[in-house]
Amino acid sequence: MNLENKAAALLWIAKFEDLPDPIQLSLKEKADLIEEEGYLLQFEKGKVIVTSKSDIGLLYGTFALLRKIQTREKLEELSEIENPKIQKRLLNHWDNLNRTVERGYAGFSIWNWHRLPRHIDQQYIDYARANASIGINGTSITNVNANALVLTPEYLEKAAALADAFRPYGIKVYLTARFNAPMVLDNLPTADPLDPEVQQWWKDKTREIYTYIPDFGGFLVKADSEGQPGPHNYGRTQADGANMLADAVQPFGGIVMWRAFVYNEHTPTDRIRQAYDEFKPLDGKFRENVIVQVKNGPLDFQPREPFHPLFGAMPETPLMMEFQITKEYLGQDTHWVNLASMWEEVLQSDTYAKGPGSTVSKVLDGSLHDYKLTGIAGVSNIGTDRNWTGHQTAQADWYAFGQLAWNPEQNIEKIAEDWIRMTFSNDTEVINTMKGIMLNSYEILVNYMTPLGLHHIMARSHHWGPGPWVTGGGRDDWTATYYHKANSDSIGFDRTETGSNALAQYAAEWKEIWGDAETIPLEFLLWFHRVLWNKKLSTGNTLWDELAISYQKGVEGARWMQQEWNKLEGLIDPDRFKHIASFLKIQVNEAEWWRDACLLYFGQYSKMPLPEGVEAPKHDLNYYLNFKRNFVPGI
Numbered sequence: 001m002n003l004e005n006k007a008a009a010l011l012w013i014a015k016f017e018d019l020p021d022p023i024q025l026s027l028k029e030k031a032d033l034i035e036e037e038g039y040l041l042q043f044e045k046g047k048v049i050v051t052s053k054s055d056i057g058l059l060y061g062t063f064a065l066l067r068k069i070q071t072r073e074k075l076e077e078l079s080e081i082e083n084p085k086i087q088k089r090l091l092n093h094w095d096n097l098n099r100t101v102e103r104g105y106a107g108f109s110i111w112n113w114h115r116l117p118r119h120i121d122q123q124y125i126d127y128a129r130a131n132a133s134i135g136i137n138g139t140s141i142t143n144v145n146a147n148a149l150v151l152t153p154e155y156l157e158k159a160a161a162l163a164d165a166f167r168p169y170g171i172k173v174y175l176t177a178r179f180n181a182p183m184v185l186d187n188l189p190t191a192d193p194l195d196p197e198v199q200q201w202w203k204d205k206t207r208e209i210y211t212y213i214p215d216f217g218g219f220l221v222k223a224d225s226e227g228q229p230g231p232h233n234y235g236r237t238q239a240d241g242a243n244m245l246a247d248a249v250q251p252f253g254g255i256v257m258w259r260a261f262v263y264n265e266h267t268p269t270d271r272i273r274q275a276y277d278e279f280k281p282l283d284g285k286f287r288e289n290v291i292v293q294v295k296n297g298p299l300d301f302q303p304r305e306p307f308h309p310l311f312g313a314m315p316e317t318p319l320m321m322e323f324q325i326t327k328e329y330l331g332q333d334t335h336w337v338n339l340a341s342m343w344e345e346v347l348q349s350d351t352y353a354k355g356p357g358s359t360v361s362k363v364l365d366g367s368l369h370d371y372k373l374t375g376i377a378g379v380s381n382i383g384t385d386r387n388w389t390g391h392q393t394a395q396a397d398w399y400a401f402g403q404l405a406w407n408p409e410q411n412i413e414k415i416a417e418d419w420i421r422m423t424f425s426n427d428t429e430v431i432n433t434m435k436g437i438m439l440n441s442y443e444i445l446v447n448y449m450t451p452l453g454l455h456h457i458m459a460r461s462h463h464w465g466p467g468p469w470v471t472g473g474g475r476d477d478w479t480a481t482y483y484h485k486a487n488s489d490s491i492g493f494d495r496t497e498t499g500s501n502a503l504a505q506y507a508a509e510w511k512e513i514w515g516d517a518e519t520i521p522l523e524f525l526l527w528f529h530r531v532l533w534n535k536k537l538s539t540g541n542t543l544w545d546e547l548a549i550s551y552q553k554g555v556e557g558a559r560w561m562q563q564e565w566n567k568l569e570g571l572i573d574p575d576r577f578k579h580i581a582s583f584l585k586i587q588v589n590e591a592e593w594w595r596d597a598c599l600l601y602f603g604q605y606s607k608m609p610l611p612e613g614v615e616a617p618k619h620d621l622n623y624y625l626n627f628k629r630n631f632v633p634g635i
């Protein structure tokens with residue numbers, strides 16, 4: 001028997017209806033459980049079988065089988081039905097038409113708009129394949145700070161060429177819609193969502209888009225946020241804006257992903273309250289094909305935030321998650337941090353919306369509120385860098401996002417292990433060492449950047465490195481001092497009843513746990529409370545000592561990651577070994593930079609000495625205040 005026949009005899013990859021009758025008969029019960037995008041992997045009658053009801057299910061199943069082979073699972077034990085738990089699983093590219101990427105740290109945009117549609121680069125196909133291998137089924141290809149030009153024929157032709165390239169891999173294209181596009185592109189006097197002429201403009205524009213992209217997924221919209229136009233400009237609600245677009249895409253089966261990241265420097269309340277204050281009263285007022293896209297936390301992708309209080313608070317409005325895969329606030333291109341650890345923390349947070357166990361994950365998969373539409377988006381971390389993501393290990397974040405989008409209940413240790421096995425090695429020492437680094441990396445980073453619930457203390461504008469001194473400059477809510485409020489006796493933001501009362505947006509269970517400065521887990525202490533520098537904490541340390549010790553722990557953690565990695569020399573190919581080793585050196589230096597800059601700055605207020613075991617800063621505060629770099633990427 002030649003190899004080809006032997007393989008054919010051992011492996012069947014076919015849609016269920018195309019399997020031989022005896023196999024159909026024995027798998028019938030299982031096959032009934034396969035949904036549209038799902039698949040069944042089964043070892044049956046001496047054969048490995050991959051089957052599904054659709055072509056895309058078959059592709060997903062085949063990738064799953066490859067994963068099992070790469071990770072050395074026993075094929076004789078295969079018996080697995082997999083269906084995605086979330087319907088819309090998207091990457092959001094913050095890519096501009098000039099190929100810069102907002103908050104992108106892996107080179108330029110992979111969309112070569114100038115060459116499109118004339119040239120379809122192999123990279124587009126590789127991109128689609130990579131995404132299909134992790135179950136991503138949609139991509140929003142343009143920045144949320146949108147350029148209306150993408151809605152013109154010149155760019156629709158290009159977007160259509162990308163859509164054609166992605167279609168065989170089950171990936172739909174979505175576009176970001178600039179809210180005032182009718183004014184920008186066609187000189188309409190207004191973009192008021194209740195104006196019939198504006199509504200007609202969007203209907204016509206949408207019909208035009210569908211002539212280019214017949215399976216166009218729909219619009220992603222950032223409105224009334226950070227200078228973007230929106231319904232507020234006309235005294236209208238977010239629902240008015242979203243519904244206008246929803247009506248335009250509805251006849252074609254499209255959806256609108258309307259972002260809840262709405263806040264304004266002129267609104268006098270605490271910034272983190274604003275999305276909830278605005279959206280909660282609109283629950284049930286959105287069309288059925290609208291899904292509100294909510295960031296994981298109420299501020300803005302900080303290293304650690306409590307889950308966004310809108311999760312669990314909108315039973316009548318489908319909500320989708322927005323995670324940031326690109327590491328704007330978590331070390332950007334050079335820090336190794338396993339984002340799945342952060343995402344798991346959020347996904348497993350209990351909203352208590354319907355009693356204990358009402359996790360964010362259940363909000364997203366639709367089971368908690370019986371949502372008809374479900375979704376999850378990750379802000380992409382890829383670019384033109386040879387390794388796609390800048391840091392070799394940032395590929396793990398892209399991979400983990402896909403895995404958690406498919407099933408937000410997945411075990412993150414298994415996700416990390418599979419990724420290591422497939423990307424580096426099946427050697428036990430490599431697996432255990434890398435997994436150890438990955439599973440500890442998140443806590444380590446939080447410690448050296450924003451321990452004890454500190455947030456938004458990064459440098460201005462490019463957000464690279466520490467900037468607890470950032471103050472003034474026109475927008476208070478874009479400063480660090482707005483958030484930490486350090487003075488000579490205390491530090492932290494009072495968000496309890498005596499302060500902004502943002503805490504009131506959470507369930508009673510959380511109010512009890514987080515409302516009390518004595519019992520709140522230390523990780524959120526300064527997020528919710530102002531605390532005296534010399535206050536004794538549950539650890540026995542004063543707040544100041546605890547802060548300093550946490551920063552020191554973070555630095556030691558980064559050094560530990562470096563030492564662990566160095567043990568793998570010889571077990572990893574030299575190129576990638578050196579690349580990661582070099583980045584770890586940067587990570588250790590930057591961890592020290594964060595610690596020294598923050599402790600020197602806050603130390604001016606606490607006026608307390610560094611506790612034993614915390615290293616003296618390398619420079620004085622002036623050095624850090626004056627440390628400036630030009631052209632930091634990602635702006």
Ligand code: GCU
Pocket residue numbers: 102103144145222226261300328
């Ligand atoms: C952050 C980020 C911006 C981005 C914004 C958003 O504020 O710094 O670059 O546009 O989030 O999510 O819309």
